[in-house]
Amino acid sequence: MKKNWEALVLKAMGGKDFRLTVLESEPVNEHYHRLLVDGGGLLEACGVHPTMWIRLWFDNDGRPHQRAYTLVDPDPATGRFHLEFALHDGCAARWATAARPGDTIDATVQGSGFTLPDPTPTHLFLAGDAASLPAVNSLLDSAADIPATVWLEYAHEGEKALTPRARAHHEVVWVPRRDGGRHLVETVTAAIPSDPDGAYYWVACEAASTRGIVKHIRKGLGVAKQRVDALGYWSAR
Ligand SMILES: Cc1cc2nc3c(=O)[nH]c(=O)nc-3n(C[C@H](O)[C@H](O)[C@H](O)COP(=O)(O)OP(=O)(O)OC[C@H]3O[C@@H](n4cnc5c(N)ncnc54)[C@H](O)[C@@H]3O)c2cc1C
Structure with missing residues (x-):
C-alpha cells in the first residue's frame, strides 16, 4: 500500500x-x-x-x-x-x-500506551460503544478485580449481542444512540457519582459525546486529569 x-x-x-x-x-x-x-x-x-x-x-x-x-x-x-x-x-x-x-x-x-493509575483505582467508570468494546474488554480483563460501571452506546439492537467481558462486580448499562449521541452524554453525566475517592474514568465514544462526558467529569466534577483518559474513537459525519 x-x-x-x-x-x-x-x-x-x-x-x-x-x-x-x-x-x-x-x-x-x-x-x-x-x-x-x-x-x-x-x-x-x-x-x-x-x-x-x-x-x-x-x-x-x-x-x-x-x-x-x-x-x-x-x-x-x-x-x-x-x-x-x-x-x-x-x-x-x-x-x-x-x-x-x-x-x-x-x-x-505509534501513539498507543496505557497504565492504570497508581494506587490502584477503587472503581472504574468506562464509557464506550461497539468501536471501543475491544478496548473496554481489555480493561475489564486487566483490572478484573476492580468494581466497574460500564456504559455502552448501541446504534443497532444487534450490538447488544456482543458480550462485554464483565464479572459479577461489573455493571454494564446499554444506552441507545439517540439525538446524535446526546442521550449517552445525558445518561452518563446523570448517573456518574460526584467524584468518589480514587475512581478512574475512561471514555472512548463518538468524538462529540466523548468531549461532552469528559467536560462533565473534569469541569463539572473537578476530577484531576491523571484520573481521566479519553479519546474520541470515531466522528459522526
Ligand atoms: C484508538 C482507537 C482504537 C479503535 N479501535 C477500534 C476497534 O477495535 N474496532 C472498531 O470497530 N473501531 C475502532 N476504532 C474506531 C475506528 O477507527 C473508526 O470507526 C474509523 O473511523 C473507521 O474507519 P472507516 O474507514 O471504516 O470509516 P470513516 O471513513 O472514518 O467514516 C465513514 C463513515 O462512517 C462513519 N463511522 C465511522 N466509524 C463509525 C462507527 N464506529 N460507528 C458508526 N459510524 C461510523 C463516519 O461518521 C462516516 O460517516 C478505534 C478508534 C481509535 C481512535
Whole structure:
C-alpha cells in the first residue's frame, strides 16, 4: 500500500511498521466482524498493553486511508491477535468484511500506551460503544478485580449481542444512540457519582459525546486529569 505524509511523520516519531496477514475471517453478526491475523513480528517488537491499538493502512481507491484498531487477545507466543470491526459505511469496515485468509494489510505502531493509575483505582467508570468494546474488554480483563460501571452506546439492537467481558462486580448499562449521541452524554453525566475517592474514568465514544462526558467529569466534577483518559474513537459525519 502506497503511504502518504502521515506515514513519514509517524516514522519520524518512532513509528514501527509491520505487515499483518489475515488467517481467519468470521462474521459475528451483521454489525460486527472478527479477523484473526498474524502480526508479522509486531507483538515481539512492541509488547502488549491493555487498550493497545495500531494504525491500519487501508486502500481507498488508490489513496492511503489510516484508521486505528484495537488488538484483541494478543498472543505473544504465536504472534497472533484478533481485530474486531464495528460495521458501518466506511473503508475500514468494508475491507474487513471482504478480507480473506492470505490477504495482507500494513500497520504502524505509534501513539498507543496505557497504565492504570497508581494506587490502584477503587472503581472504574468506562464509557464506550461497539468501536471501543475491544478496548473496554481489555480493561475489564486487566483490572478484573476492580468494581466497574460500564456504559455502552448501541446504534443497532444487534450490538447488544456482543458480550462485554464483565464479572459479577461489573455493571454494564446499554444506552441507545439517540439525538446524535446526546442521550449517552445525558445518561452518563446523570448517573456518574460526584467524584468518589480514587475512581478512574475512561471514555472512548463518538468524538462529540466523548468531549461532552469528559467536560462533565473534569469541569463539572473537578476530577484531576491523571484520573481521566479519553479519546474520541470515531466522528459522526
Ligand atoms: C484508538 C482507537 C482504537 C479503535 N479501535 C477500534 C476497534 O477495535 N474496532 C472498531 O470497530 N473501531 C475502532 N476504532 C474506531 C475506528 O477507527 C473508526 O470507526 C474509523 O473511523 C473507521 O474507519 P472507516 O474507514 O471504516 O470509516 P470513516 O471513513 O472514518 O467514516 C465513514 C463513515 O462512517 C462513519 N463511522 C465511522 N466509524 C463509525 C462507527 N464506529 N460507528 C458508526 N459510524 C461510523 C463516519 O461518521 C462516516 O460517516 C478505534 C478508534 C481509535 C481512535
